[in-house]
Amino acid sequence: MAQLNNVLDILKLLDKSNCKKCGEATCLAFAATVHKGEKRLQSCPKLANDVVDRFSDEVQERRSPDQDAVEAMARLKNQIAEMDLEAAARRVGGKFSNNRLKVKILGKDFSVDSEGNLFSDIHINSWVAGPFLNYVLHAKGTAPSGDWIPFRELHGGKEWQGLFGQQCEKPIKNLADRYSGLFEDILNIFSGKQVDRHYSSDISLVLYPLPKVPVLICYWKPEDGMDSDLTIFFDVTMEENLTIESIYTLCTGMAKMFEKIVQSHG
Ligand code: SF4
Structure with a gap:
C-alpha cells in the first residue's frame, strides 16, 4: 500500500x-x-x-507527530554516526574540532558529534535539529549565488506555497505590522544583515539559518490604503543544500521565534 x-x-x-x-x-x-x-x-x-x-x-x-519526529531524529543520528564529519564540515561551511562539527545557525553555535548528539548554547528546538542534520548529511555545499527567487519557484514550491504562506510569511508580516522594531531586533539577535532594498521593499534583510542557506526577507509597509506585504526569498542554489521540507520547517521555526520577540515587548 x-x-x-x-x-x-x-x-x-x-x-x-x-x-x-x-x-x-x-x-x-x-x-x-x-x-x-x-x-x-x-x-x-x-x-x-x-x-x-x-x-x-x-x-x-x-502515531502522533511527536512520535514520528522522535523516530525521524533517531534515523538521522544513525546516518550521522556513519559519516566522516570532518569532510562534512568542509563541505557544509562548518568547522571540525574535538570530534564535533560546528556551524552557525542564525548566528548561534550548533554542533553535532560523531554519534549524532547535538549541542548548543541555546535551546535546541525540533524545527532546527532536523533541518540541521539533513543539511550536514545531504548539502552539496554549493556556494550561494546572490540571485533570489520566491518560495513558489523552488522545486515543489507550488505545492507547499499555501502552507508556507500561512505558517511563515503571513505570521511574520502580521508581527511586523504589530511591532515596528521587529526587524531591528532580528538583526541584532540573529546576526542578520540589512541589504539594499530589493523589489522596492521598505526593509530587506538577510539571515543565515544555515551557513550556505541564506534567506532574504522583504517587507513592504502599508501605504495609501494598501495592506502591508512580506515575501521570503531564497538563493537559487538553495535546493542543492537543503530540501524544501527542511526549508519549510526552518522558516516556520523562525516565525515562532519572531513571535517570542514580539511577545517580550508586550
Ligand atoms: S475543501 Fe475539503 S471537502 Fe472540499 S475537496 Fe477539499 S478536502 Fe474535500
Whole structure:
C-alpha cells in the first residue's frame, strides 16, 4: 500500500477544489488536520469510497507527530554516526574540532558529534535539529549565488506555497505590522544583515539559518490604503543544500521565534 508520509501525500488524494465541505478553508488545510490526526479522511465528501477504504486505516493508525519526529531524529543520528564529519564540515561551511562539527545557525553555535548528539548554547528546538542534520548529511555545499527567487519557484514550491504562506510569511508580516522594531531586533539577535532594498521593499534583510542557506526577507509597509506585504526569498542554489521540507520547517521555526520577540515587548 502506498504510504501517507506527510501533508502533501494526503493532499494528492484530494481533488483540490477548496470547496470547504469538510469544514476547512482549503484542501491543504484539511490535509494538515488529517496529518495531525484531528480529522478523518472520510470528512471529505468528495473522496471516493475506495480511496477512503484504502488509506483510512493508515491515517487512523498514524502515531502522533511527536512520535514520528522522535523516530525521524533517531534515523538521522544513525546516518550521522556513519559519516566522516570532518569532510562534512568542509563541505557544509562548518568547522571540525574535538570530534564535533560546528556551524552557525542564525548566528548561534550548533554542533553535532560523531554519534549524532547535538549541542548548543541555546535551546535546541525540533524545527532546527532536523533541518540541521539533513543539511550536514545531504548539502552539496554549493556556494550561494546572490540571485533570489520566491518560495513558489523552488522545486515543489507550488505545492507547499499555501502552507508556507500561512505558517511563515503571513505570521511574520502580521508581527511586523504589530511591532515596528521587529526587524531591528532580528538583526541584532540573529546576526542578520540589512541589504539594499530589493523589489522596492521598505526593509530587506538577510539571515543565515544555515551557513550556505541564506534567506532574504522583504517587507513592504502599508501605504495609501494598501495592506502591508512580506515575501521570503531564497538563493537559487538553495535546493542543492537543503530540501524544501527542511526549508519549510526552518522558516516556520523562525516565525515562532519572531513571535517570542514580539511577545517580550508586550
Ligand atoms: S471537502 Fe474535500 S475537496 Fe472540499 S475543501 Fe475539503 S478536502 Fe477539499
